[in-house]
Amino acid sequence: MTLRPPVEPMLAQAAETIPSPGTLRHVAYEQKFDGHRALLFTPPAPGEQVLLRTRRGSLIQDRFPDLVAAAIEQLPNGLGLDGELLVRDPAEGRLSFEALQRRAAPAPAAPPPGRREPPPISSSSTFSRPTASSC
Structure with missing residues (x-):
């Protein structure tokens, strides 16, 4: 089975303290970075489009072409x-x-001459993995 949008992203939840080791089994937590939550979907078959979606559902793969190229x-x-x-x-x-x-931000057709933005970094969790039957 291949998971495709729409899928709701996991959102951060505030906590007063971090659970001590061994208190909660099979629970994971991670640091909340100051970034934009996004979902990335690789295509189910070669040659199809990578989708990069915000938590509110907007498609933003055109704003991160280097991330899309790395995903492909x-x-x-x-x-x-x-x-x-x-x-x-x-x-x-x-x-x-x-x-x-x-x-x-929505970009103009071409970046201003001489200006190059730093590439994005993604901190992510996998929620769907291809299996032999879905490849």
């Missing part, structure tokens, strides 16, 4: 990822929400 090249078909889109500002050496906002 490096991920198997029929995979769904749920995670944060992050951008590291190389000049500051840290994650930058402002750089992410610039990347996520």
Whole structure:
């Protein structure tokens, strides 16, 4: 079975404390980064489109062509990822929400001459994995 949109992303939930090891079995938690939650779907078959969707359902793969190209090249078909889109500002050496906002904004047809935005980084969790019967 290949999972395709619409799928709701997992959203962060605030907690006062982190559970101590061994308190909760089979529960995972992760740091909340200052990014944009997104779902990425690789196509079920080669040659089809990678979808990158915001938590509100907007398709944004046109705003992250380098992430789409990396997904086509490096991920198997029929995979769904749920995670944060992050951008590291190389000049500051840290994650930058402002750089992410610039990347996520609807872009003009061509970037301004001489300006190159940093590539996105994705922190993600797999929620669908291809099986022998779905490949």
